[in-house]
Amino acid sequence: MWRLTDEALLAGFSIGDADAAETFIARFQSRVYGVALAITRDARLAEDLAQEAFLRAWRHAETFDPRRGSVATWLIVITRNLAVDAMRTQPRSEFLDPDELEWLSPPARETDPADATVRASDVDWLRRALDDVPDEQRRAVVLAGILGFTAQDVAEYEHIPLGTAKSRIRLAMDKLRHARADAEPAR
Amino acid sequence: MSTSTCAGIRERAPDLALGALTGSERAEVVAHLDGCASCQALVGEYASVADALLDLVPEAEPAAGLAPPVLAAMQPARHRGRRHRVAALVAAATLALTAASGLTVALVARDGSGNGSTATTSALRSAPMVGAGDVTVGRVVSTGDRRPKLAVSVDYWVPDGRYQLSAADGNGRSEPVGLLEVAGGRGAWTGRATVVGRPVAVELVDQAGNIVCRGELA
Numbered sequence: 001m002w003r004l005t006d007e008a009l010l011a012g013f014s015i016g017d018a019d020a021a022e023t024f025i026a027r028f029q030s031r032v033y034g035v036a037l038a039i040t041r042d043a044r045l046a047e048d049l050a051q052e053a054f055l056r057a058w059r060h061a062e063t064f065d066p067r068r069g070s071v072a073t074w075l076i077v078i079t080r081n082l083a084v085d086a087m088r089t090q091p092r093s094e095f096l097d098p099d100e101l102e103w104l105s106p107p108a109r110e111t112d113p114a115d116a117t118v119r120a121s122d123v124d125w126l127r128r129a130l131d132d133v134p135d136e137q138r139r140a141v142v143l144a145g146i147l148g149f150t151a152q153d154v155a156e157y158e159h160i161p162l163g164t165a166k167s168r169i170r171l172a173m174d175k176l177r178h179a180r181a182d183a184e185p186a187r
Numbered sequence: 188m189s190t191s192t193c194a195g196i197r198e199r200a201p202d203l204a205l206g207a208l209t210g211s212e213r214a215e216v217v218a219h220l221d222g223c224a225s226c227q228a229l230v231g232e233y234a235s236v237a238d239a240l241l242d243l244v245p246e247a248e249p250a251a252g253l254a255p256p257v258l259a260a261m262q263p264a265r266h267r268g269r270r271h272r273v274a275a276l277v278a279a280a281t282l283a284l285t286a287a288s289g290l291t292v293a294l295v296a297r298d299g300s301g302n303g304s305t306a307t308t309s310a311l312r313s314a315p316m317v318g319a320g321d322v323t324v325g326r327v328v329s330t331g332d333r334r335p336k337l338a339v340s341v342d343y344w345v346p347d348g349r350y351q352l353s354a355a356d357g358n359g360r361s362e363p364v365g366l367l368e369v370a371g372g373r374g375a376w377t378g379r380a381t382v383v384g385r386p387v388a389v390e391l392v393d394q395a396g397n398i399v400c401r402g403e404l405a
Contacts, residue, residue, distance in 0.1 A: 030246035088338040145240035173201030
């Protein structure tokens with residue numbers, strides 16, 4: 001059966017086509033809601049944010065540039081930014097702690113093929129690479145990359161000087177960049 | 188340190204990819220990237236890592252499907268499209284006129300119903316704080332429908348100092364809601380409006396009474 005590309009669905013969604021909109025939302029809602037929920041840890045707020053993310057995608061579809069990344073990435077970044085904005089009204093203690101994120105753990109070496117998904121295998125290299133990064137660097141890059149913290153935010157959250165926060169982020173990102181390059185042939 | 192050299196950019200490329208730079212830092216780096224293909228390529232590599240980090244987040248299913256509320260929110264906007272576009276043009280012209288004349292910026296609902304263009308059931312609203320020349324200098328976020336909590340942050344262009352924050356609703360009421368202190372180019376404030384039930388605009392006003400930037404919550 002035909003499966004429309006993400007770009008084609010987005011085009012239909014952007015002009016308000018109801019069928020395209022329903023399919024587009026169905027295709028991405030679990031990822032969008034997942035990101036909103038992971039950052040806010042509030043199911044109701046996460047639903048609001050996920051709805052708002054789709055509405056923004058509909059309104060600003062013309063800003064999607066396929067040269068810069070996939071539709072999914074574009075949509076997830078919209079969601080992440082909305083969730084980060086929403087969390088600005090919350091005290092820092094409400095943020096999740098990077099050490100609590102079990103899904104950052106590397107995959108077991110012997111996984112059940114039935115459980116494997118294409119997306120999971122795409123980022124296994126990253127989980128393994130993160131596992132090799134020193135704890136404090138991993139925390140810094142997760143705070144910045146997933147929770148949207150600036151280096152200054154990381155410094156305040158971790159009670160460390162700004163320069164130290166920046167160093168940790170850079171060191172971690174360098175290691176992850178090299179890990180990605182090493183994994184490239186296998187992906 | 189200056190980031191205008193490739194060495195400086197390489198140092199900040201990871202932060203740029205992660206969105207961890209402040210507005211002024213980001214502007215400086217992006218200006219360099221416009222004319223430097225090798226730095227662009229490097230930032231692209233870091234950006235791929237940053238994108239992959241978000242791919243780690245597990246999927247989750249919302250309790251109810253998201254399509255019905257999103258489609259419902261799209262519907263009225265589609266029907267009132269022409270009226271909305273006209274109202275938006277009027278709003279833009281009004282803002283330009285008042286800004287140019289130095290008058291207090293008028294409150295302009297973004298459509299005839301005063302509901303704003305968001306057309307969503309969400310209690311969450313956010314908007315850029317915009318200064319002169321349409322420069323985005325920060326962000327305002329509002330959560331909750333009744334006595335919503337407000338969070339205002341600025342990280343670009345606003346000179347250091349103490350500023351009055353005022354919030355206004357769509358019925359002509361406004362109130363000072365707090366003081367925002369900008370230090371080192373950054374400042375943030377959170378709190379609630381007490382008089383204004385549902386703010387549609389938040390303004391940062393300097394000690395001379397000038398509106399420095401404004402956020403319009405849809």
